[in-house]
Amino acid sequence: MPDSPALLVIGECVADVVRLPGAPERTHPGGSPANVAYGLARLGRATTLVTQLGPDAHGRLIRDHLAAAGVRVLTDGSPAPTPAATVELDDEGRATYSFDITWTLGAVERPGEPPRHVHTGSLATGLEPGAATVLDLVETLRTDATVSYDPNVRAGLTGDRARAVRRAERFVAVCDIAKASDEDLRRLYPDEEPEDAAARWLRAGPAVVLLTTGAGGALAFLRDTVVRVGAPSVRVADTVGAGDAFMSGTLHALASRGLLGERGRTRLRSMDTAVLGDVLRHAVASAAVTVGRSGALPPDRAELAAALTSVPAPG
Template sequence: MTSPASHLLVIGECVADIVRTDGAPDRVHPGGSPANVAYGLARLGHPAVLLTELGPDADGRLIRRHLESAGVVVRAAEVARTPSAVVRLDGQGRAEYTFDIGWTLPPTELPAAPAAIHLGSIGAVTEPGAAAVLALVERWRDRVPVSYDPNVRPALMGERAAAVRRVERCVALSELVKASDEDLGWLYPGEPVEAVAERWLALGPAVVAVTLGAEGALALTAAGRRERVAAVPVAVADTVGAGDSFMAALLHARAAGEELADCLAEAVTAAALTVSRPGANPPSAAELAAVLERRRAAGAR
């Protein structure tokens, strides 16, 4: 399958999320942070290509159908089995993950220039595949903008100091970086999120955005701007995929040339819609536009 013109290339893992709650049967959802970002972009009408790995199994077929149903072009190296994660939800819908995953992406060349590249999570820091990801990004970073979301998974990150070095290498390759306050809390225990964002800006990005859960989100820029937006209040079904929906909407709004504060507002709204329903189920362009219009009419950013 050929890639669409002006597509955003997302690189990283697909994961079958096995959602487990007490007293209920397991539910399997297509997941994986980069896969969710690609899906969220396509739901917003943004051409997206996902460079990933999939097994020739039922989970792999489920994930491929899911992605392609939204219009994502899937370029997948075949592996023996599709990665999976058991997702346990607490009483507030917060997710904890237990992974069965590897990442072995081979060296890859692109058949066409993307409009931008997004990398993140396990695929950006887990060897041996991370070497292929970073080599590809290094070849293209002077020609197209790069974005990064560490989406930290402590169980897979190994020793903290080494993990920080790997994450900071990805930060230094990127023009836009997004992380959660929980990510930063694990990487840099006890340090204020704004101090970490400033440190990351010094490595080279133009923008660092941080999600703050119920407190909304903030962004700092290399030019000295600071923007902060409040969260959109919703009843939480679960938090699966919320950060990925935020990332997809942020990338989509940035590509459209919107002001930073408006980009953040769209991103927190997309995340709110996602947490209001089970699984990594990001909004369509029409859903997001309708909620944004209602909020603007009510005087909210």
């Protein structure tokens, strides 16, 4: 049975049409928040996703995919087509995206039980008019729930950079856990080193800021401390969903230690470096499993436990 605390993810589902050199086109269920919800459910966490899904083949594919992991899906009933993305993979498995997406999230049925934790990010927090709805939901729920945020910045979709920065910083200010890749922060702050931007985000309010650096591993910023964990050696199939698996691994580890929810918030803010290092190792291990196979397929608990044995100790 899924473990407590109950987790709520708010954000888009996207059908990823994947194109790999010399291989037939494939369609995978995707969307960063949907991937996080799927990853949490694979790890045994009771998870609800608030999203938009169209009454079409892509929508049915994604619903079935999420249901197979045990994700409860709540939608606003919009008849708009399910968003889609074309994912071009190079010979090393690195992904670039082009999108056909609108985000107009309207009124959605609230979960029966108040969530202990809310996660959001990606296009759902960067595209209007839906982004405003998401921010309102987060501000309403954060009284009783901890909040995590991952901007997952997509070039060409977030509009004017100054506006994208303002949106991102509004979510950073109301979250407890902020996560970004070095590429995200370079897109938002091209004149600032990613580590400096992450440290500045920490001062804006979160308890912890996580920074991923691809094959370089990840860093976690906590008060005046920075913890680093290197990435294990992995034969990369592709990088689709790696950051989302990192996020679901993070939240799973925090939940296991009672660091989510209103009661966990104080402990989250007083977390020591040993605990933070263990959380970061879980996140890196989760991402490593995902990049080792095609598509956004995060690990289950057994796979995560096995992957942890190859993740180096924090530095």
